[in-house]
Amino acid sequence: MRSILTVKMKAFFEVLEQLYKKVLLGATLENESHDYIFYLNPAFLDQDCSTTPSSECHHCRGVQGRHQPLSAKLATISVASVCLKRHSVMCSAREIKLLQLTVIKVMITRILSVETDFHAKEKYRDIIKILLESSIDSTLTCMFQNSDKLLCHVAAKCLALLLYFQVREEIALSNSWIAFCQTNLSEYPENEKAVHCLWTLTFILKEVFKDTHSQKAEILKQFLTPFDTAFEVFYNSLFSQHFESCQDTSKIINSLIGSLELLELLTASRIHLKLHFTCQRIFFLKPSHVLAVITWPVQAFVKRKFIVFIKKCLLWKVGEDLCRGSGPALVPPDQHFDVDMLAVADAVLHAVNLGLLRTLSVRGKPPCFGGDEVQPAHERVPGPDHVILRAASLLIIKSLEIKFQGCASANEMKVDLQNFMADLLTFLKPHLQPSLHPHNPCEWISRVFIEQDDDMLEAARASLGIYLKLIGECKATESLTQEKEMWSHHTHEYGYNPHCVFLLLLKNTGFDPSVLLDFLISSETCFLEYFVRYLKLLQKDWTNFFTICKYFDVTESKENINIYVCSPSLVQDRSSRQAELSPSAALGSHRNARASTSWASDASSKPLNQLVMSKETVAMLQADSPPPPQASRSLVDYESSEDSEVEDTDQHSANSKEVSLHQEAMKKFQDTVGTSGNKTELSLEPESKPLVPKQSNTPFSIDCDTAPNNVCEVGMCYRTLKCFEELQGAIDRLQKKNLFPYNPTALLKLLKGTETIYNESLNAF
Incomplete structure (x- = not known):
């Protein structure tokens, strides 16, 4: 009797194997759909392999009698190609169940595939529906507790596909x-x-x-x-x-x-x-x-x-x-x-x-691919x-x-910022090498997110949102000037000053406009919204931006760092600067630029140049600063330029007031520097060496060929505006060729507005 059962299981396995090959190829099945159920339902196999010979034989005879057409047609398949001398393990009930479940999975996959022939797909669909009517889901659920982990896993996956088929075909579960x-x-x-x-x-x-x-x-x-x-x-x-x-x-x-x-x-x-x-x-x-x-x-x-x-x-x-x-x-x-x-x-x-x-x-x-351990010969530093x-x-x-x-x-926000930002900076300090400079905690964003663009820009956008909300509340409550100065110092002390964050971001990318272009045309980061909101703030808060740029320059000068070198990445030949920046050329370029300036990858490099700003100096430089603006709105409909046109008009009317305040701040800055003994080195000399020629047809009128050599004149502010100039030119060229992925009109107006403020502040001297 055991030999009869073995022969029957071999034949069962061979029929399933031929069926699997057909379904795998997406071939149309010739028999009626009901004829295949016996070979695909694991419950029938459990009954057929019963230890009671009489019941087993009776059941098999009955099933074969009902499905004689299938047996007869499948018998015509060339059995000679199938090895009849299989090992007994191959024909065990376990192997047959695994093959049954595999055929069902492949059949459902074929149903869901658009490449399957329509007639073959309809036949597969009918077979699966009949299987579902035979309560196959209950049979598979019983396999969940099987000691055989492989059988348990395959049964779970088969059941999941069956359930998904039901949901997709709108069949009740x-x-x-x-x-x-x-x-x-x-x-x-x-x-x-x-x-x-x-x-x-x-x-x-x-x-x-x-x-x-x-x-x-x-x-x-x-x-x-x-x-x-x-x-x-x-x-x-x-x-x-x-x-x-x-x-x-x-x-x-x-x-x-x-x-x-x-x-x-x-x-x-x-x-x-x-x-x-x-x-x-x-x-x-x-x-x-x-x-x-x-x-x-x-x-x-x-x-x-x-x-x-x-x-x-x-x-x-x-x-x-x-x-x-x-x-x-x-x-x-x-x-x-x-x-x-x-x-x-x-x-x-x-x-x-x-x-x-x-x-x-x-x-x-550090975590490794495939596990936490590495070979001793390749030990990594913790x-x-x-x-x-x-x-x-x-x-x-x-x-x-x-x-x-x-x-x-506003007071509640200040307390929360002091508590939580202090906790965060304390948490980060031991893990950053070199450690954060105490005079400019704003660099924490660039340092922590140096290897993750999307997270870095999310953090920058969040810090900008906090700043805008903060100064908006200060304006709403009509805070006194002294309180505003304290708020300004607060933004530096707890690492969320938007100008520092943006300048450090630019510095980290080598002031390369192709990096900004890459961010602008990519949908993987929030840079577009962040950049637009920052440019709006920059036009309203130009005095503070210029002041922070000067302190960056002073610090770099004291550390004997050459902050301006006419290298190909920053200053190119006039003909090469006319070359068009395309999305394909810009894509991926920021990785190399950032890698060359990464603090983490160069342990011997000097720490980031710090912004040294005392409370007294901040109070003096910003005593006549304009009132802080309200929080900027989020970018909702970027293609609509109506809002930008209104803002540009308002900004133009405010430029004259901003320039006068800028002049006074600059005079105070020069007086302060003059008392430190570095008057010759840090003098702006605007009359003898203007930063921007008055007659120019370029989007920004900054030209490296006529760039001065004075430290302050070619510092952070100059490099930032130079970057904006090249970015604006690249966007213009792409827009004219319909290569820019969206309407950049509003963005170009903001860049042009920044240029206007910059030129007016220079022409005032």
Whole structure:
């Protein structure tokens, strides 16, 4: 009897193997759809391989009698090509089950593929629908607890594809499977089957995101409806555990990683699709649960995953690598957006108050691809985990910006900035080499985010938003001049002065306009919005910008650094400067430029030149500064230039007042420098060596061929405006050839307005 069973299993395996080859090629199947069910349903195999010979034989005879046409037709396939002397293991029930599940997976993949022949696809679809009617999902669910890990994994993946097929084909999900998931998720941690449910739900959500189907929202709505409440119960149970008291922490770690992946997908579905389930908002409703994991004594990689997830939520970037086509910017935030973001920001700041930064393990071996260990011959020097440094920094600066949006008290903002920025700078200081200079903490953004453009610009934008809100409140309350001076010093002391941040960014890129052009034409960063908001601020706050530039120059001069060299990267031949900057040429060029100036890559290089600014000097230089403007608006409709035209008109009318204030500030600056004994070196000499010729046809009238050699005249301000000149010229050329990806009219007007202020301030001397 055993030999009969072996022969039958060999024949069974051979039929499945031939079926697999046909489905793999996407060939059309000749038989009726019902004829294939016996060979594809694992439940029939369990019955056929029963240990009772009589029942087994009776069952097989009955099935074969019903499906005789399939057996007869498949028997005509050349069996000679199939090795009949297979090892007994190959024909075991385990191998047959694995092959059954593989055929089902390939069949569903073929159904979802646009390359499959229509008739073949229809046949596959009919077979899968019949399998679903035979309750195959219950059979696969029973395999979840199989001791064979491979069989368990393949069964879970097969079930996930079957469920996704049901959702996509608008077939109602099996009540038994829905009940299985609801029960296991609600009974966690007593029920360990919840992990399998998490994996299945995650797989289906990934398939929804990868699919190009136009009805993603409807598909997801059908799928999430039965699990909305169950996942909320699971979320509360998982994150309310006491990690220290658990005996088997590995199970909790697996549950944490699985739930975090599912949580990210659910949050991403909220951002990219217009749905409003509780499970999509669960993190925003109870962010303290996730933040608490960072304080648990778990491995560093777990904390890294959670802190990066929170960072993505604050930046509204969750799932941006999953979606094809439309991005989150095209989907307006839902009605709960502001409340939810504020809840996360408050939770982050509260956690920092409780010592969150002290629980982060930043020192240690750097993470390696494929593991944490390297060969002894290639031992790497331990260093800080820059992923955690960047994420923690963004958590704080972004949370402060969000909180301040609804904060009406300038004093409250000042207290929060002092507390949290002091904590952040203290946290960063031991991990940055060379360490931050005490006179210019504003360099922390450039230092921390030197290797991550998108995060660096997000941090710069957040710090700019904080500054604009701060000076807007100062103007609204009509603060006294002395209080304004204290606020100005406050921005330097706690590292969020927008002019310092921008100048350090430019310096870090070698003042290369192709870097800015690369950022402007790229959709991977927020540079466009940041740059527009900063240019608007620059036109209103020119005096402070010029003052900060001068202090950069003084510091560089004292450190004997040549701040102006006519090298090909900064000063080119006149003919070469007429060459057009194209997007393809600009793309990727900033990496080389930044690498050449990176402090982290050159340990022997000198520290960043610092901005030395005492309270008394700040008060003297800014005593007659114009009142701070209100917070600039965000970039909403960039292609509309009406708003820019109004702003340009207002700015032009304010230029004369700004120039007079600039003159007085410059006179005070010269008097101050003259008393220090460096009057000859730092004199501006505007009459004898003008920075900009009055007659010029270039967008900016800065010409290296006529550039002066005086230190102050070719310092930070000159190089910044030179960079703007070349950037404006490149944008002009690209726009004329219809190569710029959007309408840059408003941006060009802002650059032109900056040029006007610069020229008027020079002509005044």
